[in-house]
Amino acid sequence: KQEVTQIPAALSVPEGENLVLNCSFTDSAIYNLQWFRQDPGKGLTSLLLIQSSQREQTSGRLNASLDKSSGRSTLYIAASQPGDSATYLCAAPSGSARQLTFGSGTQLTVLP
Amino acid sequence: EAQVTQNPRYLITVTGKKLTVTCSQNMNHEYMSWYRQDPGLGLRQIYYSMNVEVTDKGDVPEGYKVSRKEKRNFPLILESPSPNQTSLYFCASRDWDSGGVSTDTQYFGPGTRLTVL
Numbered sequence: 001k002q003e004v005t006q007i008p009a010a011l012s013v014p015e016g017e018n019l020v021l022n023c024s025f026t027d028s029a030i031y032n033l034q035w036f037r038q039d040p041g042k043g044l045t046s047l048l049l050i051q052s053s054q055r056e057q058t059s060g061r062l063n064a065s066l067d068k069s070s071g072r073s074t075l076y077i078a079a080s081q082p083g084d085s086a087t088y089l090c091a092a093p094s095g096s097a098r099q100l101t102f103g104s105g106t107q108l109t110v111l112p
Numbered sequence: 113e114a115q116v117t118q119n120p121r122y123l124i125t126v127t128g129k130k131l132t133v134t135c136s137q138n139m140n141h142e143y144m145s146w147y148r149q150d151p152g153l154g155l156r157q158i159y160y161s162m163n164v165e166v167t168d169k170g171d172v173p174e175g176y177k178v179s180r181k182e183k184r185n186f187p188l189i190l191e192s193p194s195p196n197q198t199s200l201y202f203c204a205s206r207d208w209d210s211g212g213v214s215t216d217t218q219y220f221g222p223g224t225r226l227t228v229l
Contacts, residue, residue, distance in 0.1 A: 032216055043116075043202055043220035044155075089155070091218075098162070099170060100206075100218070102147075104154035 006103035021075040023090035118221035135203030143206040144186040148199040193228040
């Protein structure tokens, strides 16, 4: 059964800093991994999806990497802004890919 | 605009009173699912549906029912709600098929905050 862990659970940084969020998964037989953003009291918004054939995926100031062999993915946020404050979740498919398993998320606060 | 809608957004009810949370998507996706989100436990899948009339249990199906009579709708039914079902519920629609030609992007509804007294 897939297990997904995110460390740290919470992170507070001053505006302008570059930061890295971590995601680890136990079943490396995945064909993709997704990162989501959740604002307080809101639904999840898909940020990046990395296929297993890729090592990185970029969208604006966000860069996600995937290392299947080590069971890890990272989300890099460049030049953080207060508007980046949210909870970031990663999700990996189960072996059958019919289900997605989510991590508990990292709550990011960017201080002005 | 690609959209997943849920109703109601907020619901307070009492133990044992049957309720239904509706979910609808406008993207013609075959795959839909329901999650609950609880502090410290993250998002856990309740049920999912691969297509019309095809549903399957997720990780926490006890106390819930679903139906998929139409492609766009996937209601969540609590026949006899209990206080431990107080949670934030999300419906999601996923652009995925087993043939692997989809984007596999998931779209989430805005959530339904349920309180069972």
